Ligand SMILES: *[C@@H]1O[C@H](CO)[C@@H](O)[C@H](O)[C@H]1NC(C)=O
Ligand SMILES: *[C@@H]1O[C@H](CO)[C@@H](O)[C@H](O)[C@H]1NC(C)=O
Ligand SMILES: *[C@@H]1O[C@H](CO)[C@@H](O)[C@H](O)[C@H]1NC(C)=O
């Protein structure tokens with residue numbers, strides 16, 4: 001009896017701790033993924049730095065009342081003009097978004113103190129600035145790949161299910177009305193035990209065509225890096241595609257959004273119109289056999305270092 005009470009209070013304590021930790025995580029520390037400082041731009045003037053600081057505070061303040069989780073801004077005049085944007089994962093609340101962006105604006109200048117251009121991905125948001133105009137321009141460079149190191153005993157159906165599930169998500173995101181989030185999350189039964197969860201998103205300043213292009217490239221990248229894996233993610237400055245065998249997005253949001261505005265039913269299965277893919281195409285560009293850094297359940301897979309243009 002006594003031990004039972006002890007036991008249940010331990011569980012309760014554990015649950016309380018867990019919920020405090022979960023809340024603290026989403027509201028204090030976004031989950032860092034990767035940052036890149038553009039080392040080609042290391043001569044910034046004090047005027048540029050002042051403009052950058054203004055820009056970052058404008059991004060942070062505009063994240064508070066931003067329903068689409070995206071904002072772009074610019075500060076200053078040539079030659080010290082600076083441009084920047086953030087975008088948040090479409091399934092997260094404004095609070096989580098705002099918190100992530102606020103964190104990012106401080107984090108990025110510490111990680112890239114001297115460069116004129118930089119970008120940073122977290123699980124919750126993405127932030128980027130540069131001395132070049134970036135609004136409405138589709139950008140796939142630099143990219144970043146994460147691969148779930150667990151293998152999947154693949155039966156032939158998996159690739160079909162993956163193609164269909166990603167295809168449906170891509171179709172939904174691309175066909176969002178102008179001014180809405182270009183975001184979609186889909187799921188499918190793989191086996192009795194395993195569900196497949198897919199999340200795709202473009203920055204909403206892209207045209208539908210550019211969004212489509214971006215997502216298809218990311219999807220091709222996934223086929224190269226993460227074939228026969230239990231998960232993978234491709235991150236570009238302009239879009240994201242990811243799949244996992246565990247629920248890693250906010251299903252409440254996705255269900256509410258679906259109830260409010262039923263997505264159009266894919267016609268003619270757009271997602272399956274992929275080129276035939278060679279699933280074992282690992283090469284020097286997609287260095288998918290030698291993951292380097294541990295990232296909770298995932299491994300980073302880095303492309304060859306190449307000159308980046310932000
Ligand atoms: C939002 O961005 C605009 C334009 O960059 C800026 O003028 C404004 O101060 C920012 N903050 C808020 C709270 O609107
Ligand atoms: C982004 O920047 C462009 C060009 O400066 C501007 O026309 C547009 O209004 C901005 N969009 C947002 C959402 O701030
Ligand atoms: C998940 O979505 C629901 C519904 O939109 C929202 O109330 C909740 O805050 C979201 N959770 C997070 C962590 O953003």
Ligand SMILES: *[C@@H]1O[C@H](CO)[C@@H](O)[C@H](O)[C@H]1NC(C)=O
Nearest residue numbers: 186187188189190191192195
């Ligand atoms: C998965 O299978 C269960 C049980 O057969 C079914 O109720 C559910 O709707 C399926 N989910 C999806 C996303 O197809």
